[in-house]
Amino acid sequence: MAGQDGQSNLEELVKSLSVERLMPYRLPRRSNPDESEFDWLLRYIWNIRLCESLYPGLQNLEIALRNAIHSALSTSYGTEFWFFEDGLLKAGELESIRRAERTIPRNKRKLAGKFIAELGFGFWVSLLHKRYHDSLVPKIMKSAFPGKRRSIRRSSVVGDLDTIRKLRNRVFHHEPIWNNPNLASLHNQILQYIAWLNYELFVVSRGVDRFETIHGEGTEPYKEVIAALG
Secondary structure, eight states: OBOGGGOBHHHHHHHHHOHHHHGGGOOOTTTOTTOOHHHHHHHHHHHHHHHHHHHHHHHHHHHHHHHHHHHHHHHHHTSTTGGGSTTTSOHHHHHHHHHHHHHSOGGGTTOHHHHHHHSOHHHHHHTTSGGGTTTHHHHHHHHSOTTOOSOOOHHHHHHHHHHHHHHHHHHHTTOOOTTOTTHHHHHHHHHHHHHHHOHHHHHHHHHHOOHHHHHHHTTGGGHHHHHTTO
16 A cells, blocks of 8 residues: 555655654664564554553652652651752752742742652652762651661662663653663562552552563564554
């Protein structure tokens, strides 16, 4: 079946997405000389489904983490507006607070929750960095991860969460994740941190999770979809 100007529907699809967009879905030509645009499209669609399958866990982790840290610091400092405490935050995090404040209508700035919702995943992970080792970290680690029965090192937590943050950014910016050799491990880590933050949320997250199926099936389920284009 042909599309515009006599081009096949497959060619039209490639044109719409662009060859540049599909290039990260190629395998090395030297080891796979028979690779075609059909194969690239299969991986492209698979990548979409992988990103989709990770979304519930990433969303729940981000929300639970920010609420747990906010709760821990609100209790420690006796105010929901702990982020305005003099000398508490470093320059980078202070700038994040200022940016958040500029997006909030003036009549809503008395609601701490408005600030919390505007602060990205990176902000919350940054509060666990070494520069806060003697100030914020002890307060956060004391109560933010109730499901973790054994002590957990700050460096391990911030390393794990920073890696998850990078994966989250790739997912949310439509970038390739299909060829990440640690993807299954990262998926398990996302669920593990949710469980440490809140077990009930873990049960819900696990109940709607389809990553293992989609990851395990590979590109096979999408062959008929692409083949039908001709």
